[in-house]
Amino acid sequence: MKTLSGFFLKIFLAACLLVPATAIAGTSAIRLTYANFPPANTFPCVQMERWKTEVEKRTGGKVRIDTFPGGTLLGAKAMLDGVIAGQADIGCLCMAYQPGRFLVTNATGLPLGIPDARTGSLVLLDLFRKYQPKAFSKVKVLTLFTSAPTNIMSKVPIRSLQDLKGLDIRGSGGAAQVLSALGANPVGMPMPAVPEALQKGVVKGLLSSLEVMKDFNFAELCRFVTMTDTSIYPFAVVMNLDSWNRLPEDVQKVMDDLMAEQAEWTGRYMDRHVSEAMQWSKAKYKVEVIELPAQEKARWDKRLQPIAAEWISRARAGKGLDGEAIVADIKAFIAKHAE
Ligand code: 3IO
Numbered sequence: 001m002k003t004l005s006g007f008f009l010k011i012f013l014a015a016c017l018l019v020p021a022t023a024i025a026g027t028s029a030i031r032l033t034y035a036n037f038p039p040a041n042t043f044p045c046v047q048m049e050r051w052k053t054e055v056e057k058r059t060g061g062k063v064r065i066d067t068f069p070g071g072t073l074l075g076a077k078a079m080l081d082g083v084i085a086g087q088a089d090i091g092c093l094c095m096a097y098q099p100g101r102f103l104v105t106n107a108t109g110l111p112l113g114i115p116d117a118r119t120g121s122l123v124l125l126d127l128f129r130k131y132q133p134k135a136f137s138k139v140k141v142l143t144l145f146t147s148a149p150t151n152i153m154s155k156v157p158i159r160s161l162q163d164l165k166g167l168d169i170r171g172s173g174g175a176a177q178v179l180s181a182l183g184a185n186p187v188g189m190p191m192p193a194v195p196e197a198l199q200k201g202v203v204k205g206l207l208s209s210l211e212v213m214k215d216f217n218f219a220e221l222c223r224f225v226t227m228t229d230t231s232i233y234p235f236a237v238v239m240n241l242d243s244w245n246r247l248p249e250d251v252q253k254v255m256d257d258l259m260a261e262q263a264e265w266t267g268r269y270m271d272r273h274v275s276e277a278m279q280w281s282k283a284k285y286k287v288e289v290i291e292l293p294a295q296e297k298a299r300w301d302k303r304l305q306p307i308a309a310e311w312i313s314r315a316r317a318g319k320g321l322d323g324e325a326i327v328a329d330i331k332a333f334i335a336k337h338a339e
Helices: 002-027 043-058 076-084 103-109 117-131 174-181 191-200 241-246 249-285 294-304 306-319 323-337
Strands: 030-035 063-068 090-094 139-146 150-154 168-170 185-187 205-208 224-230 234-240 288-290
Touching: 030 043, 030 076, 043 063, 043 090, 043 139, 043 234, 043 249, 076 090, 076 139, 076 234, 103 117, 103 174, 103 234, 103 306, 103 323, 117 139, 117 234, 117 249, 117 323, 139 241, 139 249, 168 191, 174 185, 174 205, 174 224, 174 294, 174 306, 191 205, 205 224, 234 241, 306 323
Parallel strands: 030 063, 030 090, 168 185, 168 205, 224 288
Antiparallel strands: 090 234, 139 234, 150 205, 150 224
16 A cells, blocks of 8 residues: 555656646747537547647647637637637537538538548548638638538437438438438537437437447437438637737647648547447447348438439529539549548
């Protein structure tokens, strides 16, 4: 016992010796705030902490980042405007919560066969670089990533289109389009509102990536998962332009160099975490995973088929966007990045 506490004491003292080095550097450090909307344990915040750690390390303590998970600084829908206004230096946003605002990048949320989050994240990054969408003209984009392909988590088993018909299922952006096409009644809301909506029975389930079964403990209420592996949710991490322009060039370079690396890191983390969360859900709550029989799956796929073509027509009519080129590019980027 005595040697054990001695051991921890030594570790504690060693840790204390390390503190002054950062504290000294910290007196002149550039301090940045980073806002995020969901709880700290969820993947958008896990990637935030990883980015913070890497930036602080790679700038040798020149930069300190104070992170604000859980909507404590800016909420889900206030993120972009809050960052533009300088309420936070950096913010992480989900584009599906304001579908009309991010037309080009939200095309990655069409059901086009993105196989995993790593591929999705690299596809989104390529699309952003090629089109430089106006939606982001007032901010500096630091990185982009996507969720894993989405599946239905529900309180009742969904084994057919008939089971899904008219059911209130939460989904935003591309996921809402998928739910409509499948005959469900999509209910839009940012992820942090979902626990209460499920609890109160406002919705019977949700369409999102499956790691939320563990990270939000949805497995406790949703004992059924119907595998659809369809559209992803796209995210962006954006920085206030004045805050960006004030940074020394070497710090800007560290952040620019991290852009693609962070996208891929986040995608890989998400993909690994989805499998782990499903193992956990099956072990802890005996969650049933429903794989649609081939004939039923064919019916679902047929319903999803027109979504991209309809989006292309609307993009042209509404905003004069070349949706056809955007969709073709997304498909080419998927082929380029899929492992
Ligand atoms: C998501 C959003 C916040 C925290 C964890 C998450 N996992 C997947 C998403 C995707 C999303 O934005 C959503 O609303 O389903």
